[in-house]
Amino acid sequence: MNRALRAALVAGAAAAAGCLAWAAWPPTSQFAPILASMLVIGLSFMMAGIAAWQRWPSSRLGLLFTIVGYLYLMPYALVNLANPAAFTIGNLSEGIYGAALAQLGLTWPSGRLRSRFECGVVIAEYVSAAGFSLAGMMVWNPTFSGCPAGCPNLLLIHSSRPAWNGLNRASGLVGLVLTGVVLTLIIRHWRSARGWSRRAMVPLVWISCAVGAEQILTGGALNLPLSSLVSASLAPLVLLTGPTLFVVSTVRARTARGAVGAAVVDLEPGAPPARLRDALARALGDSTLQLAFRLPDGAGYLDTSGQVVDPARPAPGRAVTPVTEASGAVLVHDAGLGQEPQLVRLTAAAASMALEHARLQAEVQAQLEQVRASRARLVEAGDAERRRLERDLHDGAQQRLVTLSLALGMARDRAAKADPELGSLIESARKEAREALTELRELARGIHPAVLTETGLTGAIQALVERSPVATTITAVPDRRYPAAIESTAYFVVSEALVNVAKHARADGAQVMIRKFPGRLLVEVSDDGTGGARSEGGSGLRGLADRVASVGGVLRVDSPPGGGTRLEADIPCP
Amino acid sequence: MVRAGPDASGLSRCQTGFVQPSAAILIVYDHDGFRTFARGMLEAAGFTVAEAATGAEATEAARTVRPGLVLLDIQLPDFDGFEVARRLAAQAGGPVVVLTSTREASDYGARISSSPAAGFLPKDQLSGAALRRFLVRDPAGEGRT
Numbered sequence: 216m217n218r219a220l221r222a223a224l225v226a227g228a229a230a231a232a233g234c235l236a237w238a239a240w241p242p243t244s245q246f247a248p249i250l251a252s253m254l255v256i257g258l259s260f261m262m263a264g265i266a267a268w269q270r271w272p273s274s275r276l277g278l279l280f281t282i283v284g285y286l287y288l289m290p291y292a293l294v295n296l297a298n299p300a301a302f303t304i305g306n307l308s309e310g311i312y313g314a315a316l317a318q319l320g321l322t323w324p325s326g327r328l329r330s331r332f333e334c335g336v337v338i339a340e341y342v343s344a345a346g347f348s349l350a351g352m353m354v355w356n357p358t359f360s361g362c363p364a365g366c367p368n369l370l371l372i373h374s375s376r377p378a379w380n381g382l383n384r385a386s387g388l389v390g391l392v393l394t395g396v397v398l399t400l401i402i403r404h405w406r407s408a409r410g411w412s413r414r415a416m417v418p419l420v421w422i423s424c425a426v427g428a429e430q431i432l433t434g435g436a437l438n439l440p441l442s443s444l445v446s447a448s449l450a451p452l453v454l455l456t457g458p459t460l461f462v463v464s465t466v467r468a469r470t471a472r473g474a475v476g477a478a479v480v481d482l483e484p485g486a487p488p489a490r491l492r493d494a495l496a497r498a499l500g501d502s503t504l505q506l507a508f509r510l511p512d513g514a515g516y517l518d519t520s521g522q523v524v525d526p527a528r529p530a531p532g533r534a535v536t537p538v539t540e541a542s543g544a545v546l547v548h549d550a551g552l553g554q555e556p557q558l559v560r561l562t563a564a565a566a567s568m569a570l571e572h573a574r575l576q577a578e579v580q581a582q583l584e585q586v587r588a589s590r591a592r593l594v595e596a597g598d599a600e601r602r603r604l605e606r607d608l609h610d611g612a613q614q615r616l617v618t619l620s621l622a623l624g625m626a627r628d629r630a631a632k633a634d635p636e637l638g639s640l641i642e643s644a645r646k647e648a649r650e651a652l653t654e655l656r657e658l659a660r661g662i663h664p665a666v667l668t669e670t671g672l673t674g675a676i677q678a679l680v681e682r683s684p685v686a687t688t689i690t691a692v693p694d695r696r697y698p699a700a701i702e703s704t705a706y707f708v709v710s711e712a713l714v715n716v717a718k719h720a721r722a723d724g725a726q727v728m729i730r731k732f733p734g735r736l737l738v739e740v741s742d743d744g745t746g747g748a749r750s751e752g753g754s755g756l757r758g759l760a761d762r763v764a765s766v767g768g769v770l771r772v773d774s775p776p777g778g779g780t781r782l783e784a785d786i787p788c789p
Numbered sequence: 790m791v792r793a794g795p796d797a798s799g800l801s802r803c804q805t806g807f808v809q810p811s812a813a814i815l816i817v818y819d820h821d822g823f824r825t826f827a828r829g830m831l832e833a834a835g836f837t838v839a840e841a842a843t844g845a846e847a848t849e850a851a852r853t854v855r856p857g858l859v860l861l862d863i864q865l866p867d868f869d870g871f872e873v874a875r876r877l878a879a880q881a882g883g884p885v886v887v888l889t890s891t892r893e894a895s896d897y898g899a900r901i902s903s904s905p906a907a908g909f910l911p912k913d914q915l916s917g918a919a920l921r922r923f924l925v926r927d928p929a930g931e932g933r934t
Contacts, residue, residue, distance in 0.1 A: 609864075610820070613891045617913045618823050624916070625830060652913060656893065666896040674898020681895065 221265060224281060228261040231285070234292035250291070257288030259458035271554055274326035279319045280458075286312035287454075303369040307352050313390070314340035317397045320423050321404075323460075324415045324554050333400060340393055347386035354378040391431060398427045409532070410503035412551030418463045422456040472561055474498035479565040488544075489519040491569050495562055501549050503533075506566065509543035516545065536560075539567040587767070594765040595700050601663035608659045613652060620648040667706050671696045675706050676727060683713045683725070685742070690728040697736065701788050704766050705729060705738045708784045711759045712740035720744025720780055735768075736788035741781040748774040748782075756782075813837040814920065815856035815884070817847040817873065819865050827860075827915060834917025844868040848876050856884050858924060860915075861906070863890040863897065871904050878905035887923050889915070 235254050261284030268277025286308065293305030317340045321333050328334050349370070356374035357366040401423045405416045478494035492506040507516040507524040516524040526535045526545045534552065536559050538544040546566060552559050623645035631638030659665070667675040673694050680687045696702070709727055716725045722744030730737045748756065749772070760770040768786035814836045818824040821842070828838045839854045841847040844867045851859060859877060863870035874886045886906040894901055894909045901909045907923055 609891055614820055614823060614912075617891055618826050620913050621830065621915055622826065625833070649913065660896075664896070665892050666898055669896060670898035670900055674900065677898055678895050 221268075224261070224265055227285065228258060228288075231288045231292040232258055234295055235288070237295070253288065253291055256454045257284050259455060260284030260287060263458040263462070271326070274324075274554065275322065276319070276324070276326040279315060279322065279326070283312050283315045283319060286315050299367045299369055302357075302366055303352070306355075306357075306368065307348050307370065310348055310386075311341070311344045314344045316426070317393070320397060320401050320419060320426075323401075323404075323419045324412065324551060329404070336393065336396055336400065340397070343386070343389050343393065347382060347389070351379060351382045351386070354382065394427050394430050398423055408549075408551065410501035410549035410551070411499060411555075412532075412549050414500045415551055415554070418460045422460050425456055426454075471499055471555075472558055475558070475562050475565050479569045482569055486569075486573070487519075488570070488573070491566060491573075492519045495546075495566060499548070499552070499558070499562060501552060503549055505547040506538075507545050507547060518547070536563050538563050538570065544570060590765050591700070591767075594762065598663070598700060598703050602668060605659045605663040605665060608655060608662070609665070613655055613659070616648055616652040616655065620645050620652060623648060663703075664706065667702060668699075672702055672705055672729060675702075676709055676729065679706075679710055679713055680727060684717045685713070685720075685722055685725050687713065687716075687725040687727060690726055692727070692729045693731045693736075695731070697788055700766050701736060701786055704762055704768065704786060705736060705784065707762055708738045708759060708770070708782065709740055711755050712782045715748065715755065716740070716742045716744065716780070719748065720746075722779070731788065734787060734789070736786045738784040738786065739781065741779060743779045745776070746774045746778045746780050747776040748772055748780045759784075813839065813854060813856040813858075815839045815841060815847065815850055815854055815859045817841045817844075817859060817861045817865065817870075819843070819862060823912075830915065831917055831920070834920075836917060836920070842866075844870075844873040844876075847873050848880075851877055851880060851884060855882075858885045858887060858920060860887050860889055860910070860920065862912075863888055863892075870906075871900055874904045874906045885923055887920065 232254055235250050235257075260280055264277050264280025264282070264284055266277070267274075267280050271277060290305040290307075290309040293301040293308075296302070296305075314337070318328075318337045321337060322328055328337065352368060352370040353372045354375045355368060356371060356376075356379075357368055359376055359379060401416075401420060405413065405420045408416055475495060475498040478498040479491070482491060482494050488506055488508070492504060495506070496502055496504040505518040505520075505522070505524060507518040507526070509516055516526055518524050524545070524547055526537075526547070529535050529547060532550050533547055534550040536546045536548065538546060544566065546559070546563055548559070548562075623641055627638050627641040627645060630641055664675055664678070666678045673692050676689060676692050680689055697705075709729075713725065713727075716722050720742045722742035725740065725742040728737075728739045728741075730739075756770070756772060763770040763784045763786060766786055768784055771783045771785070772780070773783070774780040814831055816824060816827050816831065816838060818827065818840075819842055824840055824842065828840060831838050839850055839856060841850045844865045847859065847861065847865075850856075861870045861873055861877075865873065870888050870890075874888065877883050877886055883905075888901060888904065888906045888909045889912050890897070890909075891912045893911060897909075910919055910923075
């Protein structure tokens with residue numbers, strides 16, 4: 216709607232309001248309350264219409280609201296202008312707003328009529344309103360209605376009170392029938408609507424029923440006992456529900472917008488797409504909402520419940536909104552939601568954000584998984600390399616040193632008899648060779664303990680404990696073999712812990728306990744020393760924590776000053 | 790006291806001139822150089838010596854040679870010394886088996902004590918005297934050679 220038109224409409228509304236206010240003045244006059252209520256009703260429709268026009272520029276709803284407002288207010292304003300032509304036109308057009316109201320109800324919420332029959336019903340509404348009005352004007356003398364003399368009806372041909380009463384009654388009956396038809400149609404619309412449209416129609420149905428009831432009671436067709444009372448007090452209130460309908464639906468749309476955002480924010484990270492769909496459907500109040508994804512091979516779309524969806528040919532009453540090109544996702548929703556393009560855009564944006572978030576999360580998760588796997592592979596490769604080195608030392612240098620020392624022993628035995636001096640020289644050479652052998656053996660054990668490869672944790676931990684300078688007891692070690700990476704990690708935990716106990720703890724005793732629980736191996740080394748060990752900083756504990764983490768485990772250090780140290784490695788283990 | 794006839798194995802390379810009686814020994818080492826060296830050493834000590842380089846050869850030689858003592862390296866290319874010891878123990882009138890390795894006994898934890906072998910001799914402590922101590926301690930091979 217352009218600015219000039221809006222300005223004109225607002226000016227017209229203001230003018231009509233001004234006329235009525237002038238006519239009603241002073242506020243103490245007997246007409247003042249009625250005119251004031253008319254003013255409120257008419258202005259509500261006009262303002263709601265102008266606002267609706269802005270909100271749904273493509274829909275006729277705004278126009279209809281505005282027309283209803285004008286058709287309701289203008290006749291009273293014209294009648295009060297004290298001009299014969301205006302008085303006549305005003306009286307002639309008095310009842311036509313009802314037809315516009317029926318059209319509004321039948322076209323809600325799209326602004327369009329659904330069938331030829333409905334089109335006929337609306338035309339019948341207008342024709343009957345205009346026809347009865349015109350016919351009535353031909354026989355109506357303004358004095359019938361208590362108008363002061365001097366209010367000329369320019370259309371009056373033959374003043375006849377019985378004819379006028381008859382016409383009124385006939386108009387009331389026809390109006391009642393038409394209202395019944397319109398109400399029936401509206402209720403049918405509501406019953407056949409689904410999802411968003413059905414929700415959007417709920418207030419309309421209630422309000423239409425109220426208007427219909429009001430008309431039945433006050434239309435004069437039935438002459439019910441309370442008619443005049445209801446007519447005076449209830450009619451304005453019922454009419455006011457029209458703009459209320461608009462306000463309710465606007466507030467609903469706003470609330471839905473907020474709810475869409477909140478639904479996505481509340482969605483926990485990594486939630487599956489089906490959860491996203493549920494959240495959006497709840498927020499929109501459209502239980503029929505579908506979130507569909509393009510299949511990887513491009514051969515169509517599947518929604519989150521596994522149904523095949525064809526975005527190119529949505530089912531009747533359904534509409535398709537793409538989420539993002541990149542995600543290949545579409546929203547299939549009730550066509551009624553098309554009335555709320557902003558809401559649909561917002562929903563698509565929210566879905567896009569959530570999907571992108573999920574995609575990034577999956578990516579990060581996958582990368583993390585890769586890093587974890589490669590770290591584990593690195594550690595395993597390192598272990599294998601150490602095992603190979605140990606074996607090479609054993610098969611090569613150690614073997615030769617053994618032979619050398621044995622040969623020197625034999626040489627010494629033979630030489631000793633003939634030349635004792637040569638004998639002792641060879642003996643010192645033999646001792647050197649044995650020293651070298653011992654050192655090499657220690658070195659090889661440090662590189663990788665053969666006992667671990669040979670016997671697993673049982674023998675390896677036993678050997679560690681035997682070599683430990685601090686009195687150490689083994690409380691438990693499972694007598695079973697585990698994957699090499701797990702065995703060596705557990706071994707290095709105990710080995711490093713016992714080295715630390717000997718070096719720093721000033722402990723009298725230590726305890727080693729390895730226990731198997733379902734899915735994990737718990738390695739625990741505790742001492743009764745000075746405590747105060749920390750896993751941060753450049754200590755061996757940091758490296759040990761990394762080593763434990765490489766197999767997906769956790770290292771915990773509990774070392775209060777003066778309270779001993781408890782080192783616990785929790786290692787995942789099949 | 791162990792008595793072993795010089796011709797007991799039919800592989801007699803017994804050196805004369807030693808007062809001590811000799812027993813047939815089967816040495817099982819993967820490493821050719823060391824095996825040759827050990828053979829020389831043990832023959833010098835008065836033993837009749839047969840050789841094997843793998844676990845399969847060892848079980849086969851034990852059946853044909855019927856040695857009084859098998860000196861068995863734990864690390865072998867086909868199956869390890871513990872397995873060979875088990876197979877030898879299963880043979881009727883099995884020989885005294887002494888496991889040996891460049892590594893220390895502690896590197897094998899309880900595997901040595903739980904094997905049917907009579908004991909363990911670190912490789913660098915190999916000598917005729919050490920082997921005789923095993924034969925004295927476990928006279929299973931006595932009178933059978």
